[in-house]
Amino acid sequence: MSVKTLKIDGKDVAAEEGTMLLQAAQDAGIQIPTLCFLAGLTPAAACRMCLVEVEGSHKLLPACVTEVAEGMVVQTHTPKLQGFRRMNVELLFAEGNHVCAVCVANGNCELQDLAIALGMDHSRFPYRFPDRHVDISHDQFGIDHNRCVLCTRCVRVCDEIEGAHVWDVAQRGEHCFIVSGLHQPWGEVDACTSCGKCVDACPTGAIFRKGSTIGEKERDRAKLEFLVTAREKHQWTR
């Protein structure tokens, strides 16, 4: 395995060939904002939060799916990038119905965290107020599509780690939504094992445990990491 040397934010970094920029930066102590990325799952590159500037490329590249290359010069936090990130979060807020004050994930939400980190206090875009529904047919969990940012983490965790593939993305464009089974109520999808991995994977309050109220959502992210390590490396660390 050959090693590539590159520069991230002026720092010299060495990373194994095939490593993604996101990982290489993290190993060098540089945190690039992400939303759809979840360690252990196939990257979807759906959210574009992690876009970085690479010298010689006129396009911004998503760090979660861009491999390191010899001599690469990368900028991760320029004002331009931060501006785009902020706009990205504003668009996400305007697209769905994110009412933090009544959300189970208030104070424990990756979308909210991003907004705070980027200094976003309001959205410059008109809110769409889409007509979305809540499905509480499952006896333990619920999904509130109003809070969904379509990161597809639930789709991937259920498919790749649990193996049940309960979820997928239905429709296209602005009408996209996360669907269970053949557009059945979640509680009627036989494939669901009620493992709760999608609750842990969801960055917002869209998928939650029933009975939890405002600000009460907890996630056991470490459990997902434990399962991924066990699966990939045959090491049981818990």
Next chain:
Amino acid sequence: MPALSPQAPPDRLTQHPSSPQDSATCDRHYKTLDTTLKRNHYQPDALIEVLHKAQESFGYLEDEVLLYIARQLKQPLSRVYGVASFYHLFSLKPSGIHNCVVCLGTACYVKGARQILDRLELELAIKVGETTSDGQISLLSARCLGACGLAPAAVFDGEVGGKLTAEDALARLQALTIND
């Protein structure tokens, strides 16, 4: 077209809905579907082709058919639904006896296709993707029919009409239902 944004899902997935068609026709449709499945060796990557065939024979993709396809290809239900609902060409609801596809491709759009569609929606009292309550006409839209020289264009029961005005389009629709 199927439900837009996440609408409330159907009450339950009827495993054996009473089919609008009689069972003999239905059996024949399933036979056609089986032939396509077999020809593709039940490969998951044949999903789109199989959906095409199903849409062609059944007219639309009802839950029961999607379920059958998912089982035959051994694919997750949500993936099959995801693919079927992604493409404009597939319809998850029964379509009308007649259909009208208005092109909203760039050339047609520039030539006023949107206004034609608005007018048709108004006159038929349905939105694009829907079927009139009497089951007569389904109104659809497409992105470029490949007849840009005829812009604005629309297809009435498979027949292309070009250089249309809203009045032309309405007249063509009326002609369709009168010739029954």
